[in-house]
Amino acid sequence: MVDKELLVKTAKKIVSREDVKYVVGYKQGTYGFVISPSFAYTPEDVDNFIYNPLCKKNLTVYPILEEKLPLRREEEEDKRKIGIVVKGCDSRALVQIIQEKGLTREDLVIIGIPCKGVIDLKKIEKRFPNQTEAVNVVETDNAEYILNISGAVQHIPKEELLSEVCKSCEYPNPTIYDFLIGEKIEVGEVPEYSGLKNLDETPLEDRWAYWEKHFQNCIRCYACREACPLCYCKTCMADMLEPQWIRRSVNLSENTAWNIMRAFHLAGRCISCGECESVCPVNIPLMELNKKLEKDVKEMFKYNAGLDTKEKTLFGTFNPDDPEEFIM
Ligand code: SF4
Ligand code: SF4
Numbered sequence: 001m002v003d004k005e006l007l008v009k010t011a012k013k014i015v016s017r018e019d020v021k022y023v024v025g026y027k028q029g030t031y032g033f034v035i036s037p038s039f040a041y042t043p044e045d046v047d048n049f050i051y052n053p054l055c056k057k058n059l060t061v062y063p064i065l066e067e068k069l070p071l072r073r074e075e076e077e078d079k080r081k082i083g084i085v086v087k088g089c090d091s092r093a094l095v096q097i098i099q100e101k102g103l104t105r106e107d108l109v110i111i112g113i114p115c116k117g118v119i120d121l122k123k124i125e126k127r128f129p130n131q132t133e134a135v136n137v138v139e140t141d142n143a144e145y146i147l148n149i150s151g152a153v154q155h156i157p158k159e160e161l162l163s164e165v166c167k168s169c170e171y172p173n174p175t176i177y178d179f180l181i182g183e184k185i186e187v188g189e190v191p192e193y194s195g196l197k198n199l200d201e202t203p204l205e206d207r208w209a210y211w212e213k214h215f216q217n218c219i220r221c222y223a224c225r226e227a228c229p230l231c232y233c234k235t236c237m238a239d240m241l242e243p244q245w246i247r248r249s250v251n252l253s254e255n256t257a258w259n260i261m262r263a264f265h266l267a268g269r270c271i272s273c274g275e276c277e278s279v280c281p282v283n284i285p286l287m288e289l290n291k292k293l294e295k296d297v298k299e300m301f302k303y304n305a306g307l308d309t310k311e312k313t314l315f316g317t318f319n320p321d322d323p324e325e326f327i328m
């Protein structure tokens with residue numbers, strides 16, 4: 001269990017600094033299993049910070065999206081640092097963004113949490129439907145989650161609620177941080193992402209039928225894009241009218257173009273937090289696409305995203321020996 005006292009003490013220390021604007025962490029939500037982001041501008045604000053297995057949201061979208069908004073007329077840029085709480089995958093997003101020069105290391109004060117995995121909101125909501133009252137969850141040392149739902153204590157095996165991405169997580173420890181809350185986790189052999197079988201072992205025609213079925217359902221809400229810390233282009237290709245790369249009509253052809261384009265734009269950049277899939281209202285298995293591209297990038301270019309701020313990005317390098325059998 002994460003030491004809440006140490007987390008709060010550390011965040012208070014950070015937010016008290018003159019060169020820090022705010023610290024973003026997690027607080028109890030007001031509805032069911034949803035945990036909310038919490039923006040602390042004063043040490044008192046930090047008192048509501050929590051950390052538990054429901055803290056799935058990747059908070060790194062805030063420094064990259066909120067802080068890049070256009071300034072109002074005569075408004076001066078606030079150059080103070082942002083404090084942020086990150087798990088392993090979230091920290092990789094920060095590394096990747098720094099590599100891409102979206103943020104600098106000096107913009108951030110990072111509180112890292114070695115992560116034992118988080119709960120899949122869709123799984124827990126399916127198990128306990130119509131839960132409106134806010135619920136707290138704790139993880140025991142016996143790989144169990146304990147939930148107190150309206151006075152009834154429930155013990156659920158961790159395996160049943162754990163997010164699928166966490167089952168194949170190679171980097172539970174933050175790859176960048178200023179303060180670490182808790183001991184680093186030892187990482188053993190990690191199983192391959194379960195959904196990869198669908199892409200690797202299914203014949204081509206069945207594969208197409210599978211994706212057609214899913215892309216048909218996409219409503220182009222762009223929740224996947226908004227939740228993704230690496231989807232931070234000032235103007236997304238999907239929104240451009242001149243030239244118009246993708247039409248706004250919701251149909252199989254345009255939906256396919258959108259989803260394939262997004263997956264390829266994230267190739268070698270996606271850090272496998274699974275946020276896009278979590279927020280998709282029509283349950284498109286987006287992580288199967290992301291994980292397939294992650295695997296191909298690893299095999300072809302020996303590249304893992306978000307590990308070292310000093311390393312160049314995958315597309316920031318060219319090696320004459322790079323494999324190119326995919327070029328027609
Ligand atoms: S992917 Fe890894 S770091 Fe991210 S939430 Fe899951 S276990 Fe934690
Ligand atoms: S979140 Fe799902 S439905 Fe919405 S645009 Fe993304 S893939 Fe389509």
Ligand code: SF4
Nearest residue numbers: 228270271273274276
């Ligand atoms: S594409 Fe999905 S899994 Fe990858 S970084 Fe973005 S939100 Fe996370």
